[in-house]
Amino acid sequence: NAGVTQTPKFQVLKTGQSMTLQCAQDMNHEYMSWYRQDPGMGLRLIHYSVGAGITDQGEVPNGYNVSRSTTEDFPLRLLSAAPSQTSVYFCASSYGVEQYFGPGTRLTVT
Amino acid sequence: AQSVTQLDSHVSVSEGTPVLLRCNYSSSYSPSLFWYVQHPNKGLQLLLKYTSAATLVKGINGFEAEFKKSETSFHLTKPSAHMSDAAEYFCVVSEPPEYGNKLVFGAGTILRVKS
Numbered sequence: 001n002a003g004v005t006q007t008p009k010f011q012v013l014k015t016g017q018s019m020t021l022q023c024a025q026d027m028n029h030e031y032m033s034w035y036r037q038d039p040g041m042g043l044r045l046i047h048y049s050v051g052a053g054i055t056d057q058g059e060v061p062n063g064y065n066v067s068r069s070t071t072e073d074f075p076l077r078l079l080s081a082a083p084s085q086t087s088v089y090f091c092a093s094s095y096g097v098e099q100y101f102g103p104g105t106r107l108t109v110t
Numbered sequence: 111a112q113s114v115t116q117l118d119s120h121v122s123v124s125e126g127t128p129v130l131l132r133c134n135y136s137s138s139y140s141p142s143l144f145w146y147v148q149h150p151n152k153g154l155q156l157l158l159k160y161t162s163a164a165t166l167v168k169g170i171n172g173f174e175a176e177f178k179k180s181e182t183s184f185h186l187t188k189p190s191a192h193m194s195d196a197a198e199y200f201c202v203v204s205e206p207p208e209y210g211n212k213l214v215f216g217a218g219t220i221l222r223v224k225s
Contacts, residue, residue, distance in 0.1 A: 031211045040119070042200055042215030043154075050210050058212065090154065094211050097142045097161050097204055101154045 001026050004102035006091050012108045013081040021076040021105050023091030031094040032074040036060065036087040037104075043090060049074055081109045112137045112203045116216035124224045129173075129188040131219045133201030136182060142204040143184045144213075145175055149197045157199075160184065171195070196223045 007022045025032065033048035035058075045058030047066040055066050063085060065077040074093075078085060086109045091102040117132040135141060145157040158169025165177040175186045184201060201216040 031207070033210075033212065035213070035215075040217055042114075042217045043213070044215070045212055048210050048212055056210065092213075096207070097211070098144075098156065098159060099204075099211065099213060103153045 003027065004091055004093050004100050006089075006102035006105050008105060009103070010106050012110065013078070014110055015081060015083060017081050019078055019081065021078075021089055021091075021107070023074045023076065023102060024072050025074075025091075025093040025100070026072065027093060027095070027100070028071060029093035029095045029100075030071070031099075032068065033058070033092050033099075034064070034066065034074070034076045035090045035092065036085075037090060038087050046076065046089075078107075083109045085109050112139075112141070112205060112214045114201050114203050114214055114216035116199075116201050116219050118219050119217065120220045120222065122222040122224060123191045125193055126190050129186070129191045129195065129221065131186040131199050131201075131221065133184045133186065133216060134182055135184060135201070135203045137203055139206050139209075142206075143175075143177060144202040144204065145169065145173070145184075145186050146200045146202060147197050148200065148218075154200070157186070191221075191223045193223050193225060196221055 004025045030051045034046040035043040037043045049055045049068040089105045092099040113136045115134045143160040146154045160177045168174045205212045
């Protein structure tokens with residue numbers, strides 16, 4: 001199993017550009033989620049999904065969209081990037097209580 | 111609502127001395143609690159988890175944590191620090207699966223180990 005994979009590893013965007021961060025898992029997990037990590041703030045939940053076709057907002061959803069058309073994939077879309085979205089983004093999946101994290105995507109918005 | 115407070119943003123110990131990283135939580139449910147470690151520019155690694163079984167939980171690399179419901183605490187300890195323990199540590203509480211398995215992270219504690 002590859003576990004949870006994220007692409008790209010690094011990305012630089014200009015303000016106003018859009019992009020999609022990819023997340024995939026091959027463990028047939030129902031739960032998937034996106035977090036962002038900022039210094040001194042731990043990780044904060046952006047969006048989550050409890051199964052294909054079902055998504056909901058987390059703590060910091062503004063400026064991000066998600067969809068879950070398959071169990072395996074959970075992409076995160078930035079519609080119009082802003083410098084405040086400079087962060088490290090982690091995707092996670094779970095079946096039970098324990099969550100499995102991807103390696104992260106480091107995003108810089110200039 | 112759930113929350114986590116890590117009581118120290120930075121902890122500095124000498125190699126070979128004990129480590130104590132403090133965590134208090136607040137939860138409306140019977141909590142599942144975790145400690146994760148993150149080395150510089152790396153991903154998150156699960157150290158240990160508490161899911162309502164034994165209150166003293168042993169993890170990897172000699173770490174352990176004790177769940178104390180009366181004190182709403184879940185402090186992380188290690189008897190003897192090693193240089194490789196230098197990293198950032200996160201205390202985490204999880205909402206139950208019926209509420210989406212969402213994680214709430216503490217702000218993190220950076221552990222420095224001096225030689």
